[in-house]
Structure formats: C-alpha cells, structure tokens
Amino acid sequence: MLPPRIFMTDRHRLPNWQDVLTFLPEGTGVIFRDYDAPDRKKMAERVADICLAQGLILSIAGDPELALGLNAGFHMPEKQAPSLFRHLSRLPVNAFVTLSVHNMRGLISAQHLPVHAILISPVFTTNSHPDAAKLGPVRFASLAKNSPCPVYALGGMSEAQLKRVNSIHTHNLVGYAAIDAFAI
Numbered sequence: 001m002l003p004p005r006i007f008m009t010d011r012h013r014l015p016n017w018q019d020v021l022t023f024l025p026e027g028t029g030v031i032f033r034d035y036d037a038p039d040r041k042k043m044a045e046r047v048a049d050i051c052l053a054q055g056l057i058l059s060i061a062g063d064p065e066l067a068l069g070l071n072a073g074f075h076m077p078e079k080q081a082p083s084l085f086r087h088l089s090r091l092p093v094n095a096f097v098t099l100s101v102h103n104m105r106g107l108i109s110a111q112h113l114p115v116h117a118i119l120i121s122p123v124f125t126t127n128s129h130p131d132a133a134k135l136g137p138v139r140f141a142s143l144a145k146n147s148p149c150p151v152y153a154l155g156g157m158s159e160a161q162l163k164r165v166n167s168i169h170t171h172n173l174v175g176y177a178a179i180d181a182f183a184i
Contacts, residue, residue: 002117002150003029003057003096006177009047011037013127013179018050020182026055029096031075031177033061044070059096064088073097076115078106085113100154102132104143111148118147119177122155123165127180129155141170150174157181 006029009017021030032047034040044060048070051058059073060066064087067074073096076084081099088097100119101107110118122132123140134155135143144151150172153165157176166173 001027002174003027004175005029006031006098006119006152006175007182008061008154008177008179009033010128010179011043014183016184018046020184021047021050021056022054023184024054024056024182027057029057029059029177031059031061031098032072033075035062041066048072057096059098064090067091067095071095075119076100076113078102078109081109081113088114098152101143104146107143107146107148115149117150117152117174119152119154120144120147121153123153124156124161126155137165137168137170140165141168144173145171147172152177154178 007024008031011017011034014020030051032044037043044066048058059075061075062077062080064074074091075098078101097115098117098119099110099115101110120140120143122134124134152175154177157178158181162176
C-alpha cells in the first residue's frame with residue numbers, strides 16, 4: 001500500500017524535523033534527503049529510529065548503501081537515476097522505491113525502472129527550487145496520465161493544492177510529497 005503523503009526532510013527549511021516526524025500520522029512516507037549534512041549517516045539513523053517507532057515508511061534519497069544499511073526504501077532523484085538504478089536489485093523486496101521526474105523524457109526513462117511510484121515536480125512554485133518552471137495542474141495531469149506507475153505531486157504542494165490537482169481528475173495520482181506542508 002502506498003503512503004498518501006510523503007514528507008521530504010530538509011534540515012535547513014525545517015530545523016525541527018524531529019518534531020515533524022513525531023507528529024506525522026502512521027503510514028506516512030518519509031524521504032530522507034539532506035544530502036549535504038556533515039553527519040548524514042548519523043542523522044539518517046536517527047530518522048530511521050523515529051520512523052520505526054512512529055510507523056512511518058522511510059526511504060533514503062540518493063544513497064543505496066545507506067538505504068540498505070537501514071533496511072529502508074530508496075528514492076532516486078532524476079539526475080542520479082541512471083547511475084543508481086543498478087542498485088535496485090539489492091534492495092529488500094518490500095522496500096518502497098521512488099523516482100523523481102520533471103518532464104516526459106524522465107517518464108520515458110522511468111518505464112524501464114522497477115519503481116513503486118514517481119514524484120512529478122514542480123507542480124507549483126516551490127521554495128526548494130524557486131527558479132524552476134512550474135508545471136501547473138494541467139501539465140502535471142498530462143504527465144501523470146502517461147506514467148507507468150502511480151504518481152505523487154511534488155513542488156509547492158499542500159492539502160489545498162492537492163484538491164486543485166485532483167479537480168482535473170488526474171490519473172495515477174496517489175498523493176503528494178512536500179516539505180513546507182508538514183511544518184509545525
């Protein structure tokens with residue numbers, strides 16, 4: 001079963017990330033990013049402990065070894081996917097595997113990858129990538145319709161934005177991923 005929401009960690013934008021994790025409903029997905037954390041492994045271990053205690057579904061972004069070591073799922077950013085996909089066969093069978101894409105070319109590449117879901121972004125203007133061209137609900141829906149698997153909306157997402165996206169009957173949409181929407 002896919003989580004309905006995914007919290008993406010960002011210790012710069014949400015320094016109280018540990019508090020956020022303890023308030024997430026059971027079954028929520030968590031993608032641990034924080035690529036530049038000087039103590040990334042230790043931080044990931046702390047995230048994994050909290051996720052286990054809270055019943056959250058953890059994936060590690062961009063580091064298959066760390067994902068394996070924590071018995072976690074795995075998230076591939078689109079730019080890194082070509083060099084990372086070969087590690088997918090090493091993951092546990094039940095590991096939640098996701099990929100982020102930004103356009104049709106990314107979706108075409110995804111057709112050859114054994115992922116459970118795709119995060120399509122940015123749907124709306126986002127603080128993570130303020131200069132990135134947003135897709136908007138209509139272009140997002142078009143991409144989602146062509147996805148080989150379920151999709152999450154990413155980029156400026158919240159419950160209200162999810163309703164906007166859903167109002168155009170988006171195929172394959174299972175939920176959204178965000179950072180700021182989970183701020184407490």
